[in-house]
Amino acid sequence: MEHPFPAGKLPYGWESVGEYWPHRLLHIPTMTAIEKDENDNYRTVEKTAHKPKYAILTYTWGRWAIRDEAGGPTLPVKGVSWKIPPIKDEHFTVEAFQKVVNKMLESGVEWAWIDIACIDQEDAKDKATEIGRQASIFKQAHKVFVWLCRLRTETLASTVQDVQKYGIGLREYIDRLNSRWEPQSLIDNLHKALDYIFKDPWFTSTWTLQEVVLRNDALVLPAEAEPVWWDPNEHYTFLTMFINHCQNIYQDLEKLERRPNLLPAENKQTIIDRVLATKKQILQVGFYYLFSTNPNVQYGSVRYRMTSRKVDRVYAIMQIYNIRVGKSARPNDNPTLEELIDEFALAINAGSPILGQLFIHIERPASGKSWRITEASTVPDDFLICRGPRHLCTIFADPSSGAVVAKGKCCSFPALLQVAKETEEEVATGTDIWHLRLTLDSHVQSSLLLKVQSDHDHLVAGSVLSSQLGGQNLWVLLLGDLKESWSMDGRVFRKHVGLLLRRTESSNEKDWKEVPCERVGVCTWFAPSDWHEKVIYQLPWHQVDRLELR
Numbered sequence: 001m002e003h004p005f006p007a008g009k010l011p012y013g014w015e016s017v018g019e020y021w022p023h024r025l026l027h028i029p030t031m032t033a034i035e036k037d038e039n040d041n042y043r044t045v046e047k048t049a050h051k052p053k054y055a056i057l058t059y060t061w062g063r064w065a066i067r068d069e070a071g072g073p074t075l076p077v078k079g080v081s082w083k084i085p086p087i088k089d090e091h092f093t094v095e096a097f098q099k100v101v102n103k104m105l106e107s108g109v110e111w112a113w114i115d116i117a118c119i120d121q122e123d124a125k126d127k128a129t130e131i132g133r134q135a136s137i138f139k140q141a142h143k144v145f146v147w148l149c150r151l152r153t154e155t156l157a158s159t160v161q162d163v164q165k166y167g168i169g170l171r172e173y174i175d176r177l178n179s180r181w182e183p184q185s186l187i188d189n190l191h192k193a194l195d196y197i198f199k200d201p202w203f204t205s206t207w208t209l210q211e212v213v214l215r216n217d218a219l220v221l222p223a224e225a226e227p228v229w230w231d232p233n234e235h236y237t238f239l240t241m242f243i244n245h246c247q248n249i250y251q252d253l254e255k256l257e258r259r260p261n262l263l264p265a266e267n268k269q270t271i272i273d274r275v276l277a278t279k280k281q282i283l284q285v286g287f288y289y290l291f292s293t294n295p296n297v298q299y300g301s302v303r304y305r306m307t308s309r310k311v312d313r314v315y316a317i318m319q320i321y322n323i324r325v326g327k328s329a330r331p332n333d334n335p336t337l338e339e340l341i342d343e344f345a346l347a348i349n350a351g352s353p354i355l356g357q358l359f360i361h362i363e364r365p366a367s368g369k370s371w372r373i374t375e376a377s378t379v380p381d382d383f384l385i386c387r388g389p390r391h392l393c394t395i396f397a398d399p400s401s402g403a404v405v406a407k408g409k410c411c412s413f414p415a416l417l418q419v420a421k422e423t424e425e426e427v428a429t430g431t432d433i434w435h436l437r438l439t440l441d442s443h444v445q446s447s448l449l450l451k452v453q454s455d456h457d458h459l460v461a462g463s464v465l466s467s468q469l470g471g472q473n474l475w476v477l478l479l480g481d482l483k484e485s486w487s488m489d490g491r492v493f494r495k496h497v498g499l500l501l502r503r504t505e506s507s508n509e510k511d512w513k514e515v516p517c518e519r520v521g522v523c524t525w526f527a528p529s530d531w532h533e534k535v536i537y538q539l540p541w542h543q544v545d546r547l548e549l550r
Contacts, residue, residue, distance in 0.1 A: 020136035053142035054111035064091035125331035132328030370519035388483035413474035440521035
């Protein structure tokens with residue numbers, strides 16, 4: 001069946017990153033920062049390198065930079081016009097840093113991109129511009145290294161083996177393949193091992209969260225810059241391996257939480273509490289959902305991360321969306337954090353209104369800002385995948401008033417709910433169900449006092465929502481649709497996505513299209529048959545050219 005609405009823009013992704021070689025690269029053999037020319041050539045005394053292969057180092061240093069005039073020893077980089085910032089020895093020494101740089105050279109590349117040597121630390125415009133190109137810089141890198149400068153080689157190596165051993169032990173216990181494991185000991189040892197690794201400051205930086213999203217194939221280096229084994233004498237430890245293992249552990253912990261009958265009665269609650277604490281460890285570093293195609297997952301993890309400047313809570317994560325805002329886009333501007341969050345959220349919605357709303361608020365949003373994603377958000381399992389979007393509306397700031405408005409098609413929520421109820425009745429006759437799922441923002445969900453799990457629960461919640469908020473005040477803005485993650489009989493399903501809105505004024509004197517609306521949550525549905533697909537497009541959709549969102 002032909003899609004009845006025009007397609008919109010593609011979402012974030014590598015497609016639009018483009019090819020960009022860094023403004024400067026460090027020539028490791030001579031420890032000299034070299035600027036490129038207009039043809040992407042880097043010229044040393046001995047030779048010219050055109051678009052050379054280079055490595056990248058992701059590490060932390062900003063919180064330990066020595067800012068006073070006394071300073072201290074610094075990495076000996078030549079060819080720079082700015083002062084390389086000295087770092088407190090408690091974090092890492094110059095000698096330790098040099099070992100890491102030398103290890104990068106041993107990997108077969110003689111060029112490297114290291115921020116303090118390649119970004120002018122005293123030129124705010126240069127710094128903002130280069131930061132805004134970080135996605136491309138990371139994409140073009142030949143190799144990537146992560147330096148966990150607070151973790152000693154011997155201890156990290158043994159801890160990596162512990163994470164694997166006890167993670168496998170957890171799976172064996174759940175599958176009843178090995179009865180020698182005792183659950184509390186398993187979880188306690190896993191928690192201890194993860195706690196040791198995650199205490200390295202690298203796991204608390206917002207900048208490094210962005211960097212691991214851009215390149216999770218980094219080789220892990222401990223303090224002494226010698227890689228540790230994942231499989232003894234076979235494979236070194238790369239972030240991808242560790243992240244994947246953390247995701248498996250998380251899923252197994254969830255299984256244990258859902259099947260408490262597997263636990264001994266005498267200390268069941270103690271074990272469940274430790275399970276929850278260990279899940280929280282993995283969630284806070286953002287390693288469970290890291291491979292999601294919805295970057296709102298990582299933005300929700302920013303609340304657990306640290307930055308030296310408040311505005312970096314946006315600048316240090318924006319490149320996972322492949323967008324530039326604020327000073328990075330306009331070097332002469334210095335927007336406040338609040339202004340930056342607004343611009344950031346608008347930029348996401350401009351590129352993809354589906355992505356811009358594919359989250360839930362975990363706290364009541366500020367007045368007039370329900371349309372805007374913030375750190376106080378999360379992504380449910382249903383929203384982890386964002387593939388093949390077709391955008392059927394636009395969300396933008398009105399240039400004349402500054403108000404955030406939507407343009408697209410809307411229908412009343414009661415009309416949508418009625419279709420869902422009618423199709424549920426067809427299940428008994430063997431007809432495919434037309435699944436309607438409500439994902440409400442937390443402050444709305446808590447007010448309903450309902451657990452929403454089964455398909456029927458969603459319909460009950462919809463009825464309660466209409467009753468409490470007034471069905472005449474609830475509308476659905478059709479954001480577009482996504483490619484479903486599964487198919488049947490050769491058919492690929494599309495999941496429709498709608499923004500559930502509530503009128504901020506209940507007066508019947510005004511046309512509903514003239515009354516501002518606030519976000520309540522997101523609703524999705526998919527049509528397993530042509531008949532159900534036809535039904536959704538026969539709903540009374542209204543074309544709206546200017547619906548104000550608050």
